[in-house]
Amino acid sequence: MNRFRLPYHLLIEEGIYAHVDEVMSDCVPEIGSKKAVIVTDKNLQGLFPDTLRDLTQDFHNSEIYLVEDGTFDQAVDLAKYICMNDIAVIIGFGGGMVLDLAKYAAFVSKAVFLCLPTTLSNDSLASPVAVLGTEGLKRKTFRCTIPSSIIVDVNIIMGAPQGQLLAGIGDTVSKYTALNDWKLDAAATGKPIDDFAYMISKMAFNSICYNEEKSIKSKSFIKILTQALVMGGLAMEIAGHSRPSSGAEHLFCHSLEENFADQVYVPHGIAVAMGSVPVCIFQNRNISKIKRIIHEYRLPIKPSAWKITEDIFVGAWQQAKATRPDRYTILDQTDVSDSVLRELYSMMEEEFDG
Numbered sequence: 001m002n003r004f005r006l007p008y009h010l011l012i013e014e015g016i017y018a019h020v021d022e023v024m025s026d027c028v029p030e031i032g033s034k035k036a037v038i039v040t041d042k043n044l045q046g047l048f049p050d051t052l053r054d055l056t057q058d059f060h061n062s063e064i065y066l067v068e069d070g071t072f073d074q075a076v077d078l079a080k081y082i083c084m085n086d087i088a089v090i091i092g093f094g095g096g097m098v099l100d101l102a103k104y105a106a107f108v109s110k111a112v113f114l115c116l117p118t119t120l121s122n123d124s125l126a127s128p129v130a131v132l133g134t135e136g137l138k139r140k141t142f143r144c145t146i147p148s149s150i151i152v153d154v155n156i157i158m159g160a161p162q163g164q165l166l167a168g169i170g171d172t173v174s175k176y177t178a179l180n181d182w183k184l185d186a187a188a189t190g191k192p193i194d195d196f197a198y199m200i201s202k203m204a205f206n207s208i209c210y211n212e213e214k215s216i217k218s219k220s221f222i223k224i225l226t227q228a229l230v231m232g233g234l235a236m237e238i239a240g241h242s243r244p245s246s247g248a249e250h251l252f253c254h255s256l257e258e259n260f261a262d263q264v265y266v267p268h269g270i271a272v273a274m275g276s277v278p279v280c281i282f283q284n285r286n287i288s289k290i291k292r293i294i295h296e297y298r299l300p301i302k303p304s305a306w307k308i309t310e311d312i313f314v315g316a317w318q319q320a321k322a323t324r325p326d327r328y329t330i331l332d333q334t335d336v337s338d339s340v341l342r343e344l345y346s347m348m349e350e351e352f353d354g
Contacts, residue, residue: 004237007126009149010230012223017051017116017153020091021058024149028089028112036062036089037082039102044094044118051156055091062091070097071133072104072140079108087111092147095164096124096131096268104130107144115147119160120168120225122269123245126150126233139257146237150230157222165216165225167269169297172228173290174249174272175205177279177330181247184283185328197239204231209289214296248282248329249275251320256308259319266306274301277352278317278344282334294352302352303345314341 008027016023021032028034036059038052045052045066056062065078082090082105090109092102093116106113107130117125124131126146134140157165179201186193207228213221235244242250252275256266266274273294280287294301303313318341321331 004240005146006234006237007147007149009151010227011150012152012154012226014154014219016151017156018054019058020055020114020116020151023151024114027149031089031112032058033061034059034088035086036091037078037087038062038064038091038093039067039078039098039105040064040093041067041098044098048093048118048156051153052093055093059089059091062089067094067098067101069133070101072142075101075104075130075132076108078102078105082106082109082111089114091116093118095119096122099124100130100132103147104132104142104144106147112148113145115150117150117152118156119164120152120157120222120229121164121267122168122171123229123232123236125152125226126230126237127242127245128233128237129242138261141242146233152222152226154219154222157226158217158219162216163267163300165222166297166299167267168225168229169208169216169269169293170267170271170273170299170301171245171269172204172208172225172232173293173299174247174269174276175201175232175245176209176290177249177276177283177285178243178245178247179205180283180285181279181329182243184330184333185243188328188332194239194244197235197244200231200238201235201244204228204235207231209293216297248279248320248331249273251275251323251327251329251331252279252316254323255316255320256312258323260308260312260316264307264312266308270299270301270306273299274303274348277301277348278341279330281344282330291351300352301348303348310342310345313345314338317341 090106091114092099249272253271
């Protein structure tokens with residue numbers, strides 16, 4: 001049985017970043033006086049000077065560390081700095097790149113990690129993995145621990161770009177096909193499914209699928225999306241791997257990143273939602289659920305809108321399996337010939353044209 005840990009807190013409130021030290025004092029006594037490093041980037045430093053000033057005042061023995069490129073080397077350098085200077089608390093303030101780097105540095109250094117997202121573009125705020133740059137444009141997923149606490153300021157998230165919130169919805173949509181691929185893997189390999197992790201990931205999908213609030217900048221929706229993304233991350237922590245949230249649709253995303261990064265860039269959440277449509281068809285499942293979500297929230301998954309040509313689309317799918325050759329998915333039993341994929345490309349161009 002996999003041993004897992006859960007965060008001390010999941011707090012989603014308005015204006016909560018103004019008193020993080022207070023809400024954490026019950027689980028880390030006198031946390032405000034401990035040595036801390038606030039990890040963010042230069043852009044966010046310019047966008048949120050007041051919030052960062054409040055954090056440095058609350059954690060009066062703190063300093064700001066600016067992320068430059070979100071690489072493995074920089075994460076290790078930060079971990080080394082934390083260990084050498086006896087820093088007890090890491091506060092990640094930012095999006096996926098910042099949070100992943102801070103999360104991995106906290107894992108290596110064994111420091112308390114507080115996750116303070118500025119957007120909700122994917123489940124990195126709660127996942128037990130960190131995606132970091134390695135060489136050139138290549139990125140690799142590293143196992144680590146989940147945050148000690150996840151604290152979300154609704155007011156900050158409401159100001160996030162709409163595209164980033166749409167990506168968060170897309171990341172949740174992808175659970176639909178990922179969970180089915182997990183069942184296919186269990187049938188093919190005999191590896192058991194963790195029922196609790198499966199249930200939590202399915203709840204994450206359902207919370208978006210059957211949600212009546214369609215205004216993504218509303219306070220109620222931000223709370224729902226936060227909970228959905230956190231559930232996705234916790235499902236991976238409980239299972240001990242990423243299968244509750246990652247199937248063939250993620251292999252398509254990895255293939256785009258690894259093989260075509262010099263030609264296209266698609267936000268992770270949008271790329272996996274884009275991949276979920278063909279995967280759902282490959283799985284011979286009812287696609288109406290995810291189509292409805294995509295249309296209701298107007299997720300921009302039309303391939304050409306992201307400069308994905310028909311040839312890139314075909315190439316990405318045909319090279320997807322190679323990104324995780326050890327992972328059994330529907331791609332192990334699917335015809336990914338040129339003709340099949342080109343037909344799918346045409347369908348997506350027509351179906352999701354705005």
